[in-house]
Amino acid sequence: MQHEEIRQAVRRFAAEQLAPHAARWDREKEFPREALKGLAAMGLCGVAIAEEWGGAGLDYTALAVACEEIAAGDCSTATIVAVNNMVAGIVAGYGSPAQKQRFLKPLAKGEMLGAFALTEPAVGSDASAITTRAEKQGAHYVLNGVKQFITSGKNADVTVVFAVSDKGAGKKGISAFLVPTSTPGYIVARIEEKAGQRASDTAQIVLENCKTTELLGADGSGYRIALANLESGRINVAAQSTGVARAALEAALAYARERKSMGKRLIEHQAINFRLADMATSVEAARQLYLHAAALRDAGKPCIQQASMAKLFASEMAEGVCSHAIQIHGGYGYVADFPVERYWRDVRVTQIYEGANDIQRLVIGRTLEEGA
Numbered sequence: 001m002q003h004e005e006i007r008q009a010v011r012r013f014a015a016e017q018l019a020p021h022a023a024r025w026d027r028e029k030e031f032p033r034e035a036l037k038g039l040a041a042m043g044l045c046g047v048a049i050a051e052e053w054g055g056a057g058l059d060y061t062a063l064a065v066a067c068e069e070i071a072a073g074d075c076s077t078a079t080i081v082a083v084n085n086m087v088a089g090i091v092a093g094y095g096s097p098a099q100k101q102r103f104l105k106p107l108a109k110g111e112m113l114g115a116f117a118l119t120e121p122a123v124g125s126d127a128s129a130i131t132t133r134a135e136k137q138g139a140h141y142v143l144n145g146v147k148q149f150i151t152s153g154k155n156a157d158v159t160v161v162f163a164v165s166d167k168g169a170g171k172k173g174i175s176a177f178l179v180p181t182s183t184p185g186y187i188v189a190r191i192e193e194k195a196g197q198r199a200s201d202t203a204q205i206v207l208e209n210c211k212t213t214e215l216l217g218a219d220g221s222g223y224r225i226a227l228a229n230l231e232s233g234r235i236n237v238a239a240q241s242t243g244v245a246r247a248a249l250e251a252a253l254a255y256a257r258e259r260k261s262m263g264k265r266l267i268e269h270q271a272i273n274f275r276l277a278d279m280a281t282s283v284e285a286a287r288q289l290y291l292h293a294a295a296l297r298d299a300g301k302p303c304i305q306q307a308s309m310a311k312l313f314a315s316e317m318a319e320g321v322c323s324h325a326i327q328i329h330g331g332y333g334y335v336a337d338f339p340v341e342r343y344w345r346d347v348r349v350t351q352i353y354e355g356a357n358d359i360q361r362l363v364i365g366r367t368l369e370e371g372a
Helices: 004-027 035-039 058-075 076-096 097-109 166-174 222-228 230-258 268-300 304-334 340-351 357-369
Strands: 114-117 134-136 140-151 160-163 174-181 186-191 202-212
Touching: 004 035, 004 058, 004 076, 004 230, 004 340, 004 357, 035 076, 058 076, 058 174, 058 230, 058 268, 076 097, 076 140, 076 160, 076 174, 076 222, 076 230, 076 340, 097 222, 114 140, 134 160, 160 202, 160 222, 160 268, 174 202, 174 230, 222 230, 230 268, 230 304, 268 304, 304 340, 304 357
Parallel strands: 114 160
Antiparallel strands: 134 140, 140 202, 160 174, 186 202
């Protein structure tokens, strides 16, 4: 019942505080700061973080359910919230007591916003190939390098940065650091012009002799920290994709009930009716996939295969459902007067981030080889 109560509460907030503003945020590329304050007040900036550290003390299923509902209202906001929860989870899992006090509590309460800086201009899914360097100088590490496609890179207060601290150690030479974005040498070099999710800033970050004392976990544990968050990240992307697809389905259904063609409502034409039936079935299948993966994670069971399946299916399903919604709207679906074109633009990237879908197929294929 708890998860259903969360779903209904977040759905109401999304309908009242997100959806009415989403088109303007997209058009003006406006960061949804006030809406984030409202979500923080609901405990959604640290859903799975213990209450003693300022979180809601809930589970990953609750986080995924919230992500679906937020995304149905505005996909950009869902991305911002999901990344903040990821950063909070990393600090909760690997931070020192002092780091938890300084960073985790305000992250979980929404008083600070987090970013996650792993990807580089020439490095996407292969995290072991990053080139950003971290040189130990006394009590500090000095970071130099470039990070690419960083969600909230401009608006965040603190960023988890992955860098090579021991060049000859391979994957074991990668470390993770907490870097306040006010640190000298943390430079927002560019804000990307994107097809969708334009209310969420995506930045290129240049680290130029950027000093930090905040090593996260042990030196050389960065690669493990990055991998440990793949499951929850992919589950959240699946939930986000499901939310956008559901919004597109609901818009198409409403339009088909009102619009008439050839003397009857669109929904009364079998071709449209069957299209809507397939869309609804696909949305529900995606929801069950991400809920299953989240339940396994909450139970402490391996779920890398299930998380990858959920992300793969839901993200590709969402693009298809949004495309069908545009088709049902006809010419109106292609103009900004109706939201379905924005849904398509917003959701397309879910097949790329948190591991491109080709990587998801690779992961699933390997688990099948190993008999998982």
